Amino acid sequence: MKKITIFGAGLSASTMIKYLLDKAGEYDWHIRLGDYNEETAKSKIGNSRFGEGFKFDVNDAAQVDAEITNADIVVSMLPARFHHIIAAKCVEKGKSMLTASYISPEMRELDVEAQDKGIGLYNELGVDPGIDHMSAMRIIDQIRNDGGKVTAFFSYTGGLVAPKYDNNPWNYKFTWNPRNVVLAGQGVSKFIRNGRYKYIPYTQLFSRTMTTTVEGYGEFEIYPNRDSLSYRDTYGLNDIPTIFRGTMRRPGFCKAWNVFVQLGATDDSFVIEDSENMTYRDFINTFLPYEKNTSIEEKLIRLLPHLMDETVMRKLHFLEIFSEKKVGLKKATPAQILQKILEEKWHLDENDLDMIVMQHRFEYTDKEGNEKVKISSLVVEGDSKEQTAMAKTVGLPLAIAVKLVATGKVNIKGVSAPVMPELYKPILDELQTLGIIFKES
């Protein structure tokens, strides 16, 4: 019997847990699921006889030691900052470990030691990072194996509300961490286009957008992600003249969002004086010039004339940012206040389901020297409040990877991301049987 121990039973773990419990009988697995909230852990296991939930505290070193000693394979679904604590103990005890998160520098440092112990620290096994890497690498390897050369790679992902529940003027709801959405893109965004390095500051990010179409789902708008350059290394595309990664939204989102960026309302670096007692209207006014006898709406239009059209104003009114509603947050930053305002209007309603959209565009020269384009698109919609698109696309590749490791089908030593065929092929093949299917054109 293989003992699989999972730390963290949050929303994005649901699909993975279900998958592993469903297969536990067939493969003779026992699942231990630990969470700081014992109830959550127990309820995710339910009445399955193949596992049990328990209270887990990552800060309890003795418990971490005991649980990892007792496990055969470890999965960390904890917040990413805790992974390296688990990883270090896994290396010490000689147990392989899997996560859905980016390889952190601390994780990277464990590489040699993990190799020496003959164990694997598998990362980036979710959706983004995860499915994006796997699906891109499959096509990149195909093109190379056919004697071609990739000259441009564009890749976009978006977490959105499913079309059926898309009923607000922003065509957007929070389906993932709202704070990350509010802060997205701060700093500089880097990519390379036809051999020219391009750097877009935050202030330009939401005006320098592109658009694309996904069959059956219509048009999307794309703004650049922070760092596209590092993916050259990940994908072995070091000489590629064009590489660009971006985030997908519905058309019109970025122009309206840019109002908040230009005002400074997404700033998380300082606290607004007396934020608790201000109204939404006051909040917006703190970013506008003082002008006696001019309304806030009018001042906003004068300050940002190139942004403030009818459709943008409609989106802003939907958020009630000009209302006398109280902020009610003590010592809050602009970003925290804005998040609160948005959460009231962008939360998923009781029956709303989410959607993950992903698209890759490859430009390449084939072995005959012809210039070609390949577009690969994925759309996954949520099935239920538990089996959301996010939980499925984060959890299933991770769950399949756990199975591959547990059954000895895969044995990659050291710190890895799923860019090698032995890992991505079986995962993508099985995802296809589970309805996570890329369409190529």
Next chain:
Amino acid sequence: MKKITIFGAGLSASTMIKYLLDKAGEYDWHIRLGDYNEETAKSKIGNSRFGEGFKFDVNDAAQVDAEITNADIVVSMLPARFHHIIAAKCVEKGKSMLTASYISPEMRELDVEAQDKGIGLYNELGVDPGIDHMSAMRIIDQIRNDGGKVTAFFSYTGGLVAPKYDNNPWNYKFTWNPRNVVLAGQGVSKFIRNGRYKYIPYTQLFSRTMTTTVEGYGEFEIYPNRDSLSYRDTYGLNDIPTIFRGTMRRPGFCKAWNVFVQLGATDDSFVIEDSENMTYRDFINTFLPYEKNTSIEEKLIRLLPHLMDETVMRKLHFLEIFSEKKVGLKKATPAQILQKILEEKWHLDENDLDMIVMQHRFEYTDKEGNEKVKISSLVVEGDSKEQTAMAKTVGLPLAIAVKLVATGKVNIKGVSAPVMPELYKPILDELQTLGIIFKES
């Protein structure tokens, strides 16, 4: 005999050193001047029999100890980050110390200990901070003593090239640390206007400007300083409905500078790939969209149509930013590259002299309830390459303060800024005799 020891013999120390040497005979002072560059220290003392220059290394703890043990009064003109090392030793040895810099948190922590020892740590005795505080406090105290109440305080300072040498389309040359000029205003700027807190993000800073006139010197443009709010405390104006501090430039500067801000060319947070081999033209192009067959100039106009007019384009051409000149800096940030480009065109020519401009505007209600306005302006031009406006306005108030402490006329214990009449009155009175004169209207 009083032994006055000065650490740091840089440009801004020249006027102070001259003043102290000139008065040393009269007051029986001996001046020791230490600098990391021994030659600089010796040349500033020249052949005066009242002092000597020596090599000084702030990282040599034994030397710091010996010099402070041997001194009666210490002046630090070192870079601000070193002041607290000197200050801690001065407290230990029971010696008073003076600086022209902002009170740092580390300096503030020494307050109680310095009071216990009965010594003074005098700070902010330069121009900004320094003369700005003193001249503002004099008028604020006057208004209060006359039974009035200050309702608004605006204060602006600029370090510029003197009108006679003002011969480039920016009407600006570097008269002080160029790096600070390139990075100025990053983050958020805070002030209060008619009881309303206002926060201006960097992206709006150079478009939300004001203008003012200084008699005999024409018009100036003002952009907000980072933090005006903390000055309420400094000036004892905690309930004031309006307080605003800003930086002065010649009209038209801010609009053209905003081009660099909007492009992201002032960013100091990342390194540009292959910066060494790029041309100025390439540098600008990294911030512009990729468009085949469109010139960089044309792309810039399309990206920032509201900024790019004829006068702005003339300023940009003056800097040769569209030329094929090589950057030649390894692993440089955008801010470092921009600084290099600017230094080639904004350096002071051999005979150029600088100018300091300062203006305060007070709105107040007098004891009869009448609303009044008082404007106080200062312009100081440089006399020579050594006795610059900056060296005079930084060095003279500090030098006078040294005299006041050395002669026992002033004895303020603990950490202080010059906001009390016993310090600012004699300093402002003597500055007036030295040609540093505020004109009121």
